[in-house]
Amino acid sequence: MEVARSTRTRGEVHLVRLDPTLGREIQKKIQADQAVAQAQGQADSNVKLAEGQAAATIALANGQATANKALAASLSDQILQYQYIQKLTDKIQVMLVPSGNASIFDLKGLLNPTPSSGP
Numbered sequence: 001m002e003v004a005r006s007t008r009t010r011g012e013v014h015l016v017r018l019d020p021t022l023g024r025e026i027q028k029k030i031q032a033d034q035a036v037a038q039a040q041g042q043a044d045s046n047v048k049l050a051e052g053q054a055a056a057t058i059a060l061a062n063g064q065a066t067a068n069k070a071l072a073a074s075l076s077d078q079i080l081q082y083q084y085i086q087k088l089t090d091k092i093q094v095m096l097v098p099s100g101n102a103s104i105f106d107l108k109g110l111l112n113p114t115p116s117s118g119p
Contacts, residue, residue: 018026
């Protein structure tokens with residue numbers, strides 16, 4: 001196998017001809033290196049995208065936690081009773097509710113309803 005051949009031309013200029021097989025192997029190596037570089041660039045892009053999505057999810061969760069704390073701080077038994085009554089029906093005009101600690105409302109049941117067993 002001849003790797004390279006040179007011929008002398010006028011002056012000091014030399015013409016080098018590579019074996020066609022060697023030229024193809026060099027071209028394959030260049031293409032493989034380019035493919036690796038492209039894959040690395042795509043992987044880096046995917047990592048940055050995932051990091052951005054993770055940061056957005058964390059920011060959303062922090063915002064939701066802040067909103068939940070504000071909501072919890074604003075809730076009172078009277079507000080919960082009012083919302084409970086509103087869920088019963090929209091046709092109620094007047095309703096008598098006990099005052100004090102005694103309550104006819106199952107507020108925990110309203111917040112965590114259990115499926116009823118059918119007949």
